[in-house]
Amino acid sequence: MTSISANLQAVKSRIVAACAAAGRDPGRVSLLAVSKTWPADAVRLAAQSGQRAFGENYVQEAVAKAAALADLDLEWHFIGPLQSNKTRPVAEAFAWVHSIDRLKLAERLSMQRPAGLPPLQVCVQVNVSGEASKSGCTAEQAPDLCRAVAALPNLKLRGLMAIPEPAQESAVARRRFGDLRALRDRLNEAGMQLDTLSMGMSDDLEDAIMAGATIVRVGTAIFGARARA
Ligand SMILES: *Cc1c(COP(=O)(O)O)cnc(C)c1O
16 A cells, blocks of 8 residues: 555545544545645555545646546646636636635636536635635625625536634634634525535644535645645
């Protein structure tokens, strides 16, 4: 067994244990393997162990990797900050975008989504850490942004995503994840149908699952420590 396949098994065991502790069905939490900075060969090893969904942060790197792995049936998720002038390759090559933080980005992705592909699945990224983080819209902006994104023809709004500031204490992480969950619940009570909470990474996936995460985004615990961000 390669270390990647052993690591994948270990992460899946953590997910199953966290679901048991939370009284949740492990079938409702999916694992996104974050492969940013790792070569296509590492992704191939993870795919050989049965992993299909991979998350990437950098457009050029991701597009090159997807092309090198085109023989595999993989699902690519864009999870990093996205510049408006780099949306086209993302609209063409990805299945999901988790980092929608402004309407202009969503409009361009919808316009550029090729006609033959299913709608691009998207999450609105919310800054649940206030001053401590710059990425994502504010919780106050989220309802209007969600409504506008949900109305775009070639996107399917699935839910919310957050990257809380690194917390020393579990209690802080849990509060941030709880805030995102509460926001999603409020939007659904107001008539939206958001089934996805993309939250939790290598260090805090248990807290995220406890708070209701449906996608955890895990890099380091699968591929090892990155040399760069
Ligand atoms: C890098 C990254 C991850 C994975 O983080 P790890 O701590 O390596 O698990 C998850 N989400 C986003 C948005 C990232 O940029």
